[in-house]
Amino acid sequence: PTTVPTTVPTSPAVPTATTAPTATPAPTVAPIATPQVTTINAADLTKQLSELAIGSHELVIPVKATTSGAQVVLPGSVLVQQAAAQPNTVLTFTTAGTSYSLPLSVINSAALTAQLGSSDFTITVSILLADSGTLNRTNQAISSQLGNATLAAPVIDFSVSAQAGTKLVPLNSFGSTYVNRMINVPSSLNSNNATAVVFDPATGKISFVPAIFTPKADGTTDVTIKRNSNSYYTVVKTSKTFGDLNGHWAKASINLLASKLIVSGTNNDTFSPSQSITRAEFAALITRSLGLSTVGGEASFKDVNPSAWYADAIRTAAEAELISGYSDGSFKPGSPITRQEMASVLAKAIKYTGKTLNADPAALAKFSDAVSIPAWSQAAITEIATAGIIQGATDGSFAPQKLATRAEAVTMLEKTLKYLQFIN
Template identity: 40%
Template sequence: MTLNGDFVLIPAKALVNFVTNPKKMLKIVNNNGTYNLPLNVLKLDDLAAKLNVTVDELIIKASISKADDATAAAVNAAASAVGGTVASTIVDFSITGLGKEDNKVAVDFGSNYISRVLPMSKAVNPGQATAVLFDPTTKKLSFVPALFSDKEAVIKRNGSSIYAVIETSKTFGDIKGHWAQNYITLLANKLVVDGVTDTTFEPERNITRAEFAALVVRSLGLNTNVSNATYAQFKDVASDQWYASVVGAAANAKLIDGYEDGTFKPNATINREELAAMVVRALNYAGAKPAVTSEEQAQLLAKFKDSNSIVWAKEEVATAIKAGIVDGMTDDTLGARSTATRAQSATMLKRLLTTANFIN
């Protein structure tokens, strides 16, 4: 469907016969970009119920609109604030359901990552470019999964928003020559990891459970505007803490568990077993988790003489090994109970994003 304007209105009743077929996709194109919309993600009955209309009365509005001048200026300012420059058109991609009397509601894609193609002004180096989401409230940019080719970015996300591509060139003085230097630099340019200061990363410093949850949430491009109830399930996660929203988003996506006493222990250092479990759950959320049989699990763990030190996450650790996300500390030791470092975390996140086909 090629548009002359910025949006199209589609009667939901015209889609009813296609939404149960996972192979049916609606491709919507205009000069600003392309929306690739698998029709089975449209829960028409649910959407109509939210708007108090019938499916026959429901309208689906798909919009691919170039940002206005004020928004474009804000995006350019936000890019400059993180040391970057904008390398694409700035486009608002949105899918909404319309009811009566101008009632509307955003389409909920669940955990389905929908592809959008964003034109760029030039070809970019995928190692120094990242697709970003612009938050009009905070005026900040955040990472979204994307693959780059020629002068296009294929952005993958499960929500509507304003998107752009920026280029940055970040590094840290204390990672030069470090075994994880390339991973850290790549994820810094993707706005996934931050330095401790502008010039230091402290790769061997331990990382807390809340800090790693925040990194996984960023890697998946998740919405952190979650209800208080989502993080309030943990009695040690207060609403005024920096990590409340990311813990809530991680819990909502079933990336994290608490302890039996109802705590999350956000400031406790995370160990490699917990790290592997969280990354495997992220793979599952992204639809990229490999299957591991009980026989494979035994084989994958058998080569490590300390695999009996894994307390509760044998399946997750075996899956992480199969996916190429976890290596041993040595050829025959896993170090599952060892505290994880910032460098190890960056390495696992890079492998997560590559395995999920979320970065080049």
């Protein structure tokens, strides 16, 4: 039988409530990471210092860090007391990829009390990842100054400051005390074609800083940077050579220091190794080699034009007492430097960093013209010769009045930097 479809009665329409429009959620913005702040109170720090092994002057304090870095706040009173009792004490703060070693001798309590208006101050050590703006400017500096170089490590802002109430004083200059800081580079680096650099936000330029490269078993490299001031630090991979060095005895040394941004050619492809080097040029080389920050102020000598390219270098070297002028107040920047003058500057540079030089009379006596070396330069030449930094001419003489060549200057600078452990 055929089924007759049953008609289902239609229900009366039910009025529908109007649905409110759904608000579109705002895009989620990741919060900017803030550094991990670790505050160490007086009792804890005093206890840790008291537990240092006899003869040990370094207290290593591991601290936690966020992706933007770490800050450690310390009681100034304890640091001042410890510095008075043990002047050689160093506090080293370590994170997963960086470290900073603070010698307590650089904390000038009297000066800070005068500046802050209080002797009750804290010291903050900061190890911070550079912000994007500074990172971009660092990359621009690398590109414009070096061309084919590449950034090999994060850019880290190492700084120290003192604070009392709302007053804050940065500690950026440590005199002739070189402070160690370390950046772990996540790759294996050859120190011959990589160098640590400092970025100066005021000038937008990068420059060499002393550093030792230590390869690690995990394929990374610890780069220990040594400098007497704070700023932004990183590591770059770069190499440089010149077309006129083929077969030259100083080729390796020149290429090394050119790759370290210490020396440059007479033009982009020419070094001119046999050309004499001027007193101004050597002043610039020694300030770069020591990683010295530029010193401002008046000209140090009457014949140094403040607008000359070498004025800053000469003023900086004179302030550090690495160079001296003549009795008439001149420096003679364009005059070639002699071998004895160069030895004198190098001896002063080594002592400036706190390193001791020995003087073995036998080192001077080996030169056939030792008796004719002027009295004013004998001590420096003896010290530099004892350290193996300077050698005689092929005829066995020292030739103190002989003009130094650009190649000789570079090889002596290289030996000086290795003697100081400022390069590998």
